Amino acid sequence: MGIGLTHYLIISILLFALGVFGIATRKNAILVLMGLELILNSANINFIAFARFGGMNIEGHVAVIFVIILAAAEVAVALAIILNIYQNFRHVDVDEINQLKD
Amino acid sequence: MTKETILLLSTVILLLPLLGFTIIIFNQKRLGKAAGYLGSAVLGIDLILSIIVAFSKLVTFAGEGMIQTKFDWINLGTKTISIGIGVDNLTAVMLIVVTLISFLVHLFSMEYMAEDKRFPRFYAYLGIFTFSMLGIVIANNFLNMYIFWELVGLSSYLLIGFWYEKDSAANASKKAFITNRIGDLGFFAGIMIVFFTYGSFMFDDVFAGVASGLLPFDSGTMLTAAGILLFCGAIGKSAQFPLHVWLPDAMEGPTPVSALIHAATMVAAGVYLTCRIFPMLTADALIFVAYIGAITAFMAATIAITQNDFKKVLAYSTVSQLGYMIMAIGVGAYTNGFFHLVTHAWFKACLFLGSGSVIHAMHHAAHHFHDHHTDPQDIRNMGGLRKTMPLTYITFLFVTIAISGVPFTSGFLSKDGILAGTLAFGSLSGHWLIPIAGFGAAGMTAFYMFRLLIESFHGKAKTNIASHTHENNKLITGPLVLLSVLTIWVFYSFNPIDATSGWFQKSIKTPATSVPAALQFDFLMPLNAEGHNAAAHTEVATHNATNSHTELAKHEAAANTHGAEAKSAHGSHALNKFEEEMHHMHYPAMIASLLIAGLGILLSFCFYQFKVFSPDNMANMIKPFYKISLNKWYFDEIYDKTVIGLTLGFAKLLSWFDGAVIDGIVNGVATVFRGIGWFVGKFDNIVIDGFVNLTAQTTGFFGAAFRKVQTGRIQAYLIFTIVGLMILFYFLV
Numbered sequence: 151m152g153i154g155l156t157h158y159l160i161i162s163i164l165l166f167a168l169g170v171f172g173i174a175t176r177k178n179a180i181l182v183l184m185g186l187e188l189i190l191n192s193a194n195i196n197f198i199a200f201a202r203f204g205g206m207n208i209e210g211h212v213a214v215i216f217v218i219i220l221a222a223a224e225v226a227v228a229l230a231i232i233l234n235i236y237q238n239f240r241h242v243d244v245d246e247i248n249q250l251k252d
Numbered sequence: 253m254t255k256e257t258i259l260l261l262s263t264v265i266l267l268l269p270l271l272g273f274t275i276i277i278f279n280q281k282r283l284g285k286a287a288g289y290l291g292s293a294v295l296g297i298d299l300i301l302s303i304i305v306a307f308s309k310l311v312t313f314a315g316e317g318m319i320q321t322k323f324d325w326i327n328l329g330t331k332t333i334s335i336g337i338g339v340d341n342l343t344a345v346m347l348i349v350v351t352l353i354s355f356l357v358h359l360f361s362m363e364y365m366a367e368d369k370r371f372p373r374f375y376a377y378l379g380i381f382t383f384s385m386l387g388i389v390i391a392n393n394f395l396n397m398y399i400f401w402e403l404v405g406l407s408s409y410l411l412i413g414f415w416y417e418k419d420s421a422a423n424a425s426k427k428a429f430i431t432n433r434i435g436d437l438g439f440f441a442g443i444m445i446v447f448f449t450y451g452s453f454m455f456d457d458v459f460a461g462v463a464s465g466l467l468p469f470d471s472g473t474m475l476t477a478a479g480i481l482l483f484c485g486a487i488g489k490s491a492q493f494p495l496h497v498w499l500p501d502a503m504e505g506p507t508p509v510s511a512l513i514h515a516a517t518m519v520a521a522g523v524y525l526t527c528r529i530f531p532m533l534t535a536d537a538l539i540f541v542a543y544i545g546a547i548t549a550f551m552a553a554t555i556a557i558t559q560n561d562f563k564k565v566l567a568y569s570t571v572s573q574l575g576y577m578i579m580a581i582g583v584g585a586y587t588n589g590f591f592h593l594v595t596h597a598w599f600k601a602c603l604f605l606g607s608g609s610v611i612h613a614m615h616h617a618a619h620h621f622h623d624h625h626t627d628p629q630d631i632r633n634m635g636g637l638r639k640t641m642p643l644t645y646i647t648f649l650f651v652t653i654a655i656s657g658v659p660f661t662s663g664f665l666s667k668d669g670i671l672a673g674t675l676a677f678g679s680l681s682g683h684w685l686i687p688i689a690g691f692g693a694a695g696m697t698a699f700y701m702f703r704l705l706i707e708s709f710h711g712k713a714k715t716n717i718a719s720h721t722h723e724n725n726k727l728i729t730g731p732l733v734l735l736s737v738l739t740i741w742v743f744y745s746f747n748p749i750d751a752t753s754g755w756f757q758k759s760i761k762t763p764a765t766s767v768p769a770a771l772q773f774d775f776l777m778p779l780n781a782e783g784h785n786a787a788a789h790t791e792v793a794t795h796n797a798t799n800s801h802t803e804l805a806k807h808e809a810a811a812n813t814h815g816a817e818a819k820s821a822h823g824s825h826a827l828n829k830f831e832e833e834m835h836h837m838h839y840p841a842m843i844a845s846l847l848i849a850g851l852g853i854l855l856s857f858c859f860y861q862f863k864v865f866s867p868d869n870m871a872n873m874i875k876p877f878y879k880i881s882l883n884k885w886y887f888d889e890i891y892d893k894t895v896i897g898l899t900l901g902f903a904k905l906l907s908w909f910d911g912a913v914i915d916g917i918v919n920g921v922a923t924v925f926r927g928i929g930w931f932v933g934k935f936d937n938i939v940i941d942g943f944v945n946l947t948a949q950t951t952g953f954f955g956a957a958f959r960k961v962q963t964g965r966i967q968a969y970l971i972f973t974i975v976g977l978m979i980l981f982y983f984l985v
Contacts, residue, residue, distance in 0.1 A: 170974060174967050182967075248964030 158199035165192035179232045179242040190221045253308040255319045262339050265301050266386045268294050273379035280372040287372035288362040291379055295355040302351040306344035310759050320392040331451060338392025341759045342527060346389040349594055353516040353601045354382045356731035360605055361508040363727040364612055381407035385517045393453040394443045404521060405432045408513050412505040421504040431498040435488015442481030459531045463766035472771045479537035482529050490522025490574045493548040497887050499571055503563040507608030510563060514570050515604050516597035523577045523593045530586055531763045534771040542582025546689035548575030551885060553696035558881040562607050562629045565704050570600055572693055576670055584776050584830045585673025586762040592666035599651035599663060602735035606648040609728050613641055613721035626717055636713035640721045643729045645709045647736035652705045654739035656698035657849045662739045665751040672841035676833035680775045691848050698852030706860040775829035
């Protein structure tokens with residue numbers, strides 16, 4: 151049995167789970183952002199895997215390129231938000247930033 | 253002048269005083285003294301117009317009945333209520349009487365009331381009074397008459413109570429109003445019977461209905477009752493027994509008001525009404541009217557003898573003279589009754605204005621001495637005014653002679669006619685008490701009028717005040733002179749001992765009675781061409797009581813042939829047997845009345861001028877009679893004990909009933925409802941509010957529970973989302 155689609159998907163799930171875990175547990179906003187990047191990359195692996203084995207062909211590759219571009223843009227915006235949060239609160243601890251409640 | 257013009261002018265005459273009233277009442281401050289000039293000018297125009305209307309009616313249309321017009325006022329299904337105005341000879345004469353006296357009173361008051369602080373208001377009230385009185389005079393139907401009748405009641409209330417700061421004046425005005433209302437109630441009931449039966453308020457329609465034999469409730473008795481009820485209005489307004497008590501008290505009003513209301517106009521309204529309804533009065537009703545008049549004339553004359561207040565004497569004299577007029581109409585001497593109304597209006601207005609002149613002078617003299625205790629109206633404080641007030645004295649003497657019935661005066665002409673009428677009535681019907689009362693009152697009238705004259709004007713001044721009085725100015729004496737001149741006989745008839753040939757008695761003819769023959773005196777039924785009494789032919793006899801009448805009528809029919817011959821022999825214009833008889837009674841009545849009046853005057857001079865007898869000794873000799881007279885036959889006391897006592901007792905009973913029973917019920921109901929209210933309140937608080945609060949609390953509880961979920965932490969939300977997604981996947985995939 152060679153390396154097939156299943157193996158890629160398992161890698162992808164692990165990566166997704168790690169990303170979600172990172173988002174849910176980290177207090178630092180930067181680390182939360184990094185967890186988000188992991189989730190995006192797990193999705194990328196899925197796309198590539200389906201392009202190779204599932205018959206998605208070139209569309210899978212294109213989607214991955216889009217996601218990478220999107221992630222870059224998203225990081226730029228997210229870092230700008232985090233910088234603003236830091237300027238207001240002198241920290242980036244997401245547990246403390248709960249004013250949405252009120 | 254056409255008939256339309258007469259009606260138009262009459263409307264103008266009616267409305268002018270109302271216009272004056274409206275202008276004055278809304279501009280009292282602005283007008284001030286000018287109100288007097290304005291009011292007098294309005295009445296002056298009114299007087300001129302009245303004279304024009306009266307002349308054209310009495311000269312151009314003398315033979316015609318009533319010139320009238322009417323229009324529909326209210327349509328009630330099948331019945332239509334019409335109102336309108338009409339002018340007949342009676343109206344024409346009354347127009348002059350009312351406007352002339354009102355005009356003179358307006359002039360007189362300019363001086364008399366000059367110092368009053370409500371001077372403009374007085375003129376406004378005079379205006380509304382004149383308007384109401386003219387309204388009665390030119391009404392051609394019962395409804396109009398009743399409306400203005402009540403307006404007269406109201407305006408007399410305002411005028412009598414003009415000095416309302418005085419308790420006595422306020423009470424007198426209330427007494428006058430309430431006493432009048434009692435009479436008006438009867439009047440109203442009478443009008444209702446008439447309208448119910450004949451379906452119209454118009455005099456003409458009603459009389460035509462009576463003449464056609466239509467009777468209220470198909471009963472002759474009810475026709476009598478209707479007549480008596482209508483006459484009740486006259487009892488109230490004309491101060492007849494037993495409702496005469498208001499008039500003497502009404503002397504609390506200003507003296508010009510007494511002259512206007514209690515001499516010529518308001519009290520004459522009752523007599524005028526009796527004249528108006530004369531054609532529908534049955535024999536029984538006429539007897540009732542005659543006796544009421546006779547009792548009033550006699551009783552009031554006895555009271556007037558002992559009164560010491562100048563105006564009270566005149567007041568009782570007025571009551572007595574009004575009784576005379578009513579009595580005259582009751583016995584069928586319609587023309588003379590109305591004639592006396594007119595002549596009496598002049599001399600009684602002059603007497604009242606004369607008393608006003610005296611009181612004004614006395615008041616000023618008392619003011620001069622700063623004397624506020626001496627009553628300026630008491631004749632015991634007067635005396636000797638002949639020298640200080642010569643013009644007032646002369647006019648007063650003139651009219652005293654006239655009212656006493658001395659020849660060459662108007663009073664003689666009218667009084668003699670009335671007495672002849674009562675004698676004729678006595679001889680034809682057997683009611684001899686009526687002429688006896690009439691002659692008795694005539695003698696007493698002469699006595700008390702000369703007593704008043706001698707006590708106040710002759711002899712020496714009894715007080716300092718009386719000796720310092722001064723004659724009043726022309727505004728006061730002018731009306732006196734004019735009115736006293738009007739008491740000369742030539743204005744009514746060129747023959748000084750018989751008025752029947754004068755213009756007055758030719759213009760004012762006794763109207764033919766409309767009452768069916770069975771219900772009327774035979775001697776009042778018109779004679780027909782054959783000289784037979786019409787009664788014998790008319791067969792309206794419906795019930796047993798009238799049978800005797802019909803039989804009597806047959807006897808009369810035989811006798812009438814003789815009557816007709818007598819008629820042609822005399823060449824008179826007798827309508828019926830009564831006028832024949834009156835003609836025969838003329839000279840006996842004249843001689844008797846002359847003797848009696850002469851005796852009265854002589855006695856008066858003996859008592860008060862020459863002091864041959866002492867009035868005090870006389871009073872002591874007949875103490876009980878003196879007491880009765882002095883206390884006005886105790887009418888006020890009797891009414892106080894009976895009518896007023898009963899009313900008060902009944903009021904107290906009602907008050908108790910109201911307090912104990914009605915209030916008890918109301919309070920009981922209130923308590924029950926309070927109990928129910930308390931229960932409902934509790935139910936509301938506990939159950940309803942409980943439910944509401946429970947809902948709110950439940951919602952709040954859930955809200956609080958869910959509120960905890962909203963932590964605001966983004967990671968928590970993420971976990972919820974993921975868990976939720978996982979659950980969804982679990983169930984869906």
